[in-house]
Amino acid sequence: MQTERLLLRAPVPDDVGAIFERYAADPDVTRYLSWPRHTSLDDTRAFIEFSDAEWPKWKTGPLLVFSRADGVLLGGTGLLFETPYRAATGYVFARDAWGKGYATEALRAMTELAGSMGVRRLSALCHVQHRASWRVMEKCGFEREGILKRHTVFPNLSPEPEDVLSYSRIF
Numbered sequence: 001m002q003t004e005r006l007l008l009r010a011p012v013p014d015d016v017g018a019i020f021e022r023y024a025a026d027p028d029v030t031r032y033l034s035w036p037r038h039t040s041l042d043d044t045r046a047f048i049e050f051s052d053a054e055w056p057k058w059k060t061g062p063l064l065v066f067s068r069a070d071g072v073l074l075g076g077t078g079l080l081f082e083t084p085y086r087a088a089t090g091y092v093f094a095r096d097a098w099g100k101g102y103a104t105e106a107l108r109a110m111t112e113l114a115g116s117m118g119v120r121r122l123s124a125l126c127h128v129q130h131r132a133s134w135r136v137m138e139k140c141g142f143e144r145e146g147i148l149k150r151h152t153v154f155p156n157l158s159p160e161p162e163d164v165l166s167y168s169r170i171f
Helices: 013-024 041-058 102-118 131-139
Strands: 006-009 062-067 071-081 086-089 123-125 143-153 163-171
Touching: 006 102, 013 041, 013 071, 041 071, 041 143, 071 102, 086 102, 102 123, 102 131, 123 131, 123 143, 131 143, 131 163
Parallel strands: 086 123
Antiparallel strands: 006 062, 062 071, 071 086, 123 163, 143 163
């Protein structure tokens, strides 16, 4: 899948090193994520295995995001289906990719993909303090539904569940 500036594709085993180095092991990048920062390449290999299991079930899953200009790995996004008509999305980008509109471009691509696959409700969550993330969702037409209290553990912040903002895009 391509956008104006991005190439999105499923992760493959050869991507392990780049994923680990570019974003998965970075404490700043993973701060507000619901998965723990990768501390070894085995953690990243486990992500590839998870991805490999998702794709056959739904014909989509996690996607890596690359620059079309130079082929550099910028981050990740994707769709995770809950039912044939309901999916969730999210995004993560390397620190040097922040503030360049890549998250907005990738989320718009996920919105288009979801609509083309018959999704009726696309949801996304973010930590209440992650202003940059919720601003991206709002730019992409997601509506804030409210705050889910003590909903999600952000293992890179705390072992306790934290409040999240719930967003959705209805098709």
